[in-house]
Amino acid sequence: MPEGLIVKALSGYYYVLPQPAEAQAGAAAETIQCRARGLFKKQHISPLVGDRVSYELTDNGEGTVVAIEPRATELIRPPIANVDTAVLVFSVVEPNLSLQLLDKFLVHTEQARLDTIVVLTKTDLAGPEENEAAEAAAGLYRAIGYPVVTTSARKGEGVGRVKELLAGRIAVFSGQSGxxxxxxxxxxxxxxxxxxxxxxxxxxxxxHTTRHVELIAQPGGGWIADTPGFSQLDFQQLEAGDLGGCFKEMRELAPGCRFRGCQHEREPGCKVIGAASAGQVARTRYEHYLQFLTEIKDRKRRY
Ligand SMILES: Nc1nc2c(ncn2[C@@H]2O[C@H](COP(=O)(O)OP(=O)(O)OP(=O)(O)O)[C@@H](O)[C@H]2O)c(=O)[nH]1
Ligand SMILES: [Mg+2]
Ligand SMILES: [Zn+2]
Structure with missing residues (x-):
């Protein structure tokens, strides 16, 4: 049975790039327009862009996706499988940089165990104060261990650096519309x-200009997915006890907390609270952690 990679999903169709062509970076290869087999729906499985699949050709030149290989990674928003890297794209202005939203996105990429890169855009539109705030944010996230690149697509600044970081990787761009x-x-x-x-x-x-998820082959190998923008993210799939593990710097401190399963709220002997009051964990990060924790607990109460 032929195999391939889903490179695009749109209006109930999956566009599958056949395997041998895909091995040649897929630049000029034709995709097969496929439906998902009916059984998937009954099993509540939906194919995702990035899935490696088997398909059958149907009489009308289309195809049916009949099997999906186990996924190495899976992201719900944006919906994509098997990427190794998330690129969180945030503009310095228009719309303004929100560190709360950035931390929320980071929780999701950490939960999905993806390498994450932060890209700040539109530096050419920002004033000196806004760019200073962006530089401070860049420093904060670099200290935690995330690569941060400040860019201007308009002026071509930082673009080469992003390209270098993504070479050979399977990456997804994620961020608000615009x-x-x-x-x-x-x-x-x-x-x-x-x-x-x-x-x-x-x-x-x-x-909301981009309307679908699409993997684009990098000329030198690897893929990058463009995705529709979104700003609503919830913690549907996350337990309160797992939130700390999605904050990289807190995850490293947690083994030193007095209590196992410490939620770093008001427990005695908590390393995270100590580090936050000493300024070793950024104030905004710890505040957002507490906000998200409340959000998760409130959700639990509602059910
Ligand atoms: N001045 C300036 N404008 C930029 C820059 N990057 C993007 N823009 C502008 O910002 C607007 C939105 O850019 P898009 O690339 O469509 O944004 P997007 O994130 O793909 O948005 P969605 O597809 O809706 O999710 C466009 O008018 C771009 O020209 C930049 O670095 N500098
Ligand atoms: Mg777009
Ligand atoms: Zn603790």
């Missing part, structure tokens, strides 16, 4: 010409 995900990808791969759109100044956010 932050410049598609613009950055276009800058990384000249000739790509993904659609981009000015943000709505009335609403202060993007217009």
């Amino acid at each position: 932050v410049g995900k598609s613009s950055l990808l276009n800058a990384i791969m000249p000739g790509l010409a993904l659609s981009t759109n000015a943000i709505s100044h009335r609403l202060g956010r993007g217009k």
Whole structure:
């Protein structure tokens, strides 16, 4: 049975790139437009972009996805399988940088066990104060261990660095609408010409220009997925006790806490509380941790 890689999902169709072509980076290869087999729905399985699948050809030149290989990784928002790297794209302005939202995205990529890179965009649009705040944020996240690149797709700044970091990787771009995900990808791969759109100044956010998830082959090997922007993220799949493990710097401190399963809230002998009051864990990070913890516990209470 033929095998392939789902490179795009749109309106109930999965676009599967056949295996041998995929091995040649897939640049010019034709995809097969497939439906998912009916059984998947009954089993509550939906194929994802990034899935390695087996498919059958049907009479009309289309195909049916009949089997999905076990996934190495899986992200729910944006929905994608088998990526190794998440690129969290946040604009310095238009829309303004929100560290709370960034920390929320980081919890999700940590939970999915992805390597994560933070890219700050639109430095050319930002004033000196906003750029200073962005540099401070970059320093904060670098200290935690995340690569951070400040960029301007308009001026071509930082674009080469992002490209270097992603070479050979299977990466997904993730971030709010209008932050410049598609613009950055276009800058990384000249000739790509993904659609981009000015943000709505009335609403202060993007217009949801990108409507589907699509993997794009990197010329030198590896893939990058462009995705639709979103800003609503919940902690549906996360238990309160697992939240600390999704904050990299707290995860490293937790073994030193007096109590096993310490939630770093008000327990005595807590290393995280100690580090937060000494300024070794950033104030914003610890605050966001407590906010998310409350959010998770409130959710539990509601059910
Ligand atoms: N000045 C400036 N504008 C940028 C930069 N990057 C993106 N933009 C602009 O920001 C707007 C939104 O960019 P997009 O690339 O469409 O944003 P997106 O993240 O793909 O948005 P969705 O597809 O809706 O999720 C466009 O008008 C871009 O031209 C930049 O570095 N500098
Ligand atoms: Mg886009
Ligand atoms: Zn603790």
